[in-house]
Amino acid sequence: MTTRVRPSNKRCAVIGGSGFLGRHLVEKLLDRGYSVSVFDIRQSYELPGVAFHLGDLCDKQALLPAMKDVSLVFHCASPAPASDDRGLFERVNIQGTRIVIQACIEAGVQKLVLTSSASVVFEGTDIKNGREDLPYAKKPIDYYTETKIEQEKLVLEACDKEKGLLTVAIRPHGIFGPRDPQLVPILVDAARRGKMKFIIGDGTNVVDFTFVENVVHGHILAAERLRPDSPICGKPYHITNDEPVKFWDFMSDVLVGLGYAAPRYHLPYALVYGLALLLWLLALILRPLVSFKPTFTPMRVALAGTHHYYNCERAKQDLGYKPVVSLKDGIARTVQSYPHLRQGA
Ligand SMILES: NC(=O)C1=CN([C@@H]2O[C@H](COP(=O)(O)OP(=O)(O)OC[C@H]3O[C@@H](n4cnc5c(N)ncnc54)[C@H](O)[C@@H]3O)[C@@H](O)[C@H]2O)C=CC1
Numbered sequence: 001m002t003t004r005v006r007p008s009n010k011r012c013a014v015i016g017g018s019g020f021l022g023r024h025l026v027e028k029l030l031d032r033g034y035s036v037s038v039f040d041i042r043q044s045y046e047l048p049g050v051a052f053h054l055g056d057l058c059d060k061q062a063l064l065p066a067m068k069d070v071s072l073v074f075h076c077a078s079p080a081p082a083s084d085d086r087g088l089f090e091r092v093n094i095q096g097t098r099i100v101i102q103a104c105i106e107a108g109v110q111k112l113v114l115t116s117s118a119s120v121v122f123e124g125t126d127i128k129n130g131r132e133d134l135p136y137a138k139k140p141i142d143y144y145t146e147t148k149i150e151q152e153k154l155v156l157e158a159c160d161k162e163k164g165l166l167t168v169a170i171r172p173h174g175i176f177g178p179r180d181p182q183l184v185p186i187l188v189d190a191a192r193r194g195k196m197k198f199i200i201g202d203g204t205n206v207v208d209f210t211f212v213e214n215v216v217h218g219h220i221l222a223a224e225r226l227r228p229d230s231p232i233c234g235k236p237y238h239i240t241n242d243e244p245v246k247f248w249d250f251m252s253d254v255l256v257g258l259g260y261a262a263p264r265y266h267l268p269y270a271l272v273y274g275l276a277l278l279l280w281l282l283a284l285i286l287r288p289l290v291s292f293k294p295t296f297t298p299m300r301v302a303l304a305g306t307h308h309y310y311n312c313e314r315a316k317q318d319l320g321y322k323p324v325v326s327l328k329d330g331i332a333r334t335v336q337s338y339p340h341l342r343q344g345a
């Protein structure tokens, strides 16, 4: 007879642990006394107490060793939203997530926490104080969103008390903070190329941006509250800073904090969206001949010109969630962390 060692409650694996959110999560887990295995296609840092397993999450045999004796898995890997590679999104976010679930079941993992996205309900039109019961986007605005929807469904449907795997999904929105490879770098790149002089629309649209440590906090609360008798099993949770802000005020605070001018001139939303669609189509048609990546993609223009903020009451009620870093402090810490992106640097 083989006796199965019950995995320690404090052993966990972070799939995508080399990424922006993943690394912040790993650091907080270590602080809280967890031992951590990271599974990723790349290793971006070294830390005592972290075992790295390199591989593609679509490969179950590569995943299993990272899950050995692990009771809790965080899945926060995804191709970058800026990619336009439909095949890659489908392979990693859909097929890969099926494999992650199978591997969790085979390895005897008890809890799986997915990093989903509040964007799973975003179709490019206003969302004001959206709750988790909004329907998934019927016409997702890009392949990223389309496959994040399928990924979330797969993980939530896999929640099975009988089989012993409990699951929950965290839906953050607009994560920012030190080491983010996306929001601040893209914004600064656009500013350096003179493209951030313009406000898309009337500039009054309100959105959520979430400091990375608040997102981490939401993940850990969910993991620690995930038990067979808890109401959170199989549910999605919005995690935001709970401080909706005008999109263009947030952009201006970051730009001015880094020494750039705030956007000033208004352009009509419909015009910029139409141009972005045209450029996207052109890039698609010309792809075999030339490769160019427009800064203003339809997704970015939609995010920059509409309201999209979310209610996180459910997370407060069920997880005891409350942001740990305010928007103002989050912006100050973020700006400070990018000395190389300052104007003139
Ligand atoms: N950044 C944001 O504003 C938001 C992000 N999210 C979600 O948060 C999660 C983390 O995002 P970020 O940290 O911003 O992205 P990131 O790109 O910094 O990290 C993703 C990590 O996944 C890894 N990865 C990608 N494909 C893989 C594969 N086939 N096998 C193994 N590892 C693979 C990458 O190497 C990377 O380290 C993602 O699931 C994303 O969809 C959700 C809402 C907002």
Ligand SMILES: CC(C)CCC[C@@H](C)[C@H]1CC[C@H]2C3=C(CC[C@]12C)[C@@]1(C)CCC(=O)C[C@@H]1CC3
Residues within 6 Å of the ligand: 081, 116, 117, 118, 119, 173, 174, 175, 182, 183, 186, 187, 190, 295, 296, 299, 300, 301, 303, 304
């Ligand atoms: C060029 C400018 C109009 C905009 C520059 C900033 C943008 C790069 C970011 C503003 C909102 C961000 C955002 C995401 C990525 C970066 C932004 C578009 C996500 C798409 C990342 C993945 C998600 O799940 C949702 C995010 C929404 C907000």
